[in-house]
Amino acid sequence: MKTKQILALKLKEFSRRYHFLRTEKCLVNWFLCTLSAYLALLLFDKFVSLPSAWPLFFFVFCGLGIAIYLILDRQQRISFFWLASQIDKKLGLEERVSTAWEYQSRKRPKELIQFLTKDALCHLQGVRTSQAFPYRWFERGKYVIYLLIGISLVSFSSYFLPFPPRGKIDxxxxxxxxxxxxxxxxxxxxxxxxxxxxxxxxxxxxxxxxxxxxxxxxxxxxxxxxxxxxxxxxxxxxxxxxxxxxxxxxxxxxxxxxxxxxxxxxxxxxxxxxxxxxxxxxxxxxxxxxxxxxxxxxxxxxxxxxxxxxxxxxxxxxxxxxxxxxxxx
Known part of the structure; x- marks a missing residue:
């Protein structure tokens, strides 16, 4: 198999990892925004009565938003050159991978292209995709935990905190x-x-x-x-x-x-x-x-x-x- 094809396959592995992490990051961020908005509405409902079905409509709206995002995300494509630049940056490879990929699409001496490609593959050998694009669940997960604790406290606050009466009877x-x-x-x-x-x-x-x-x-x-x-x-x-x-x-x-x-x-x-x-x-x-x-x-x-x-x-x-x-x- 040619070195160009090997490099392309390697970049595809990193591409799949990057797309997965990008989707995961967006979903977590969306979840954080949803919980934040829900907490705000929950507090607002303590002072001004909202319709009893508001949580259902709220989560349906959020679910539609996530579905639309996933559909649009599938339509987006990233170039291998941009991905190679990110790999260089994350792994400190000093533009080896991006240069090798860029030179393959230009008229450069064949020997130079082979040298750059082999050099890039050598530096990528044994490198896991998670090293370039690691999970950061705890970093964002802790905020999810904070918001869930806040929602729980607000939900049960009526048992120990005096809230002003609402304008509408239950x-x-x-x-x-x-x-x-x-x-x-x-x-x-x-x-x-x-x-x-x-x-x-x-x-x-x-x-x-x-x-x-x-x-x-x-x-x-x-x-x-x-x-x-x-x-x-x-x-x-x-x-x-x-x-x-x-x-x-x-x-x-x-x-x-x-x-x-x-x-x-x-x-x-x-x-x-x-x-x-x-x-x-x-x-x-x-x-x-x-x-x-x-x-x-x-x-x-x-x-x-x-x-x-x-x-x-x-x-x-x-x-x-x-x-x-x-x-x-």
Missing amino acids: FPDLFQEEGQLLMNLGQKLIRRGEENVERASLLALEMRELGKDIYYENLEEEQIFHAYHQLSQEIAAALKKTATSLLGKLEGLREEKGGAIHENQLSKLIEALEKEDYQGVNDLLQQYPLQEQIDEIGELQALQMMEKTLRESYQRSKEELGKKESDQE
Whole structure:
């Protein structure tokens, strides 16, 4: 093999080592910058509340930056002459390698080129690539350790340092339990809706979806209370419509000759219905073969349960929100 080819192969070894170290150095530096920015945002979040998902977006952005760098880095090429100059500088070879490579690309006496190339190879013989381009992990790694310690201290600082109150109340602490409650009740009533309680089932579906939106933080505080109000109005309208329908059917039983219900019992049913004692109405109706009316009272009971749960959830949320706001003041 010619001395020129041998020198080229040797330079390729150094080139691979240099590219690896350059990528490693850039990744470590990028990691240092990422940790520094994360530490700064973590401190900032202690004083001014940031969106709860900010760490996810932050690291996704950093990951995209690293990917773009690696793609661009693969497009860059370095010349062997520049690499040879770096090897001379790192190993103190007084421009032997760079001169040998430069003279090979110029019209110089063949004997001179061979002499310079052999001289360069002689000085490179037994030299490891790590001698010219050594690892410096500890030099940069110690800063990574310092930043990780800083992030750990800031993360746990709220347990032993008094930070000023934030401008925004912690969303999950206030609403997550309420969202779970609405989801569970909605799902329970949806399953009950398989027994043909159509109107209540549709509103139960709305309640379950509202619970999900609250639980997974898809709504802001104002949107949550607006949704509470809107669903409450729909439930109230359904209650009124169903109660009116059932009352009309019970009144119609009075006009039937030889009806299934005695007049006294019918009066008790109507009185209980007007007092919104739906459980009492249900208990009385179970004694008679009136499936249509039994279905409607079941619907009323489901709607009443939703109305009560939603009202109590709204009141708890409002009270807790007021307490947290007063504590911040």
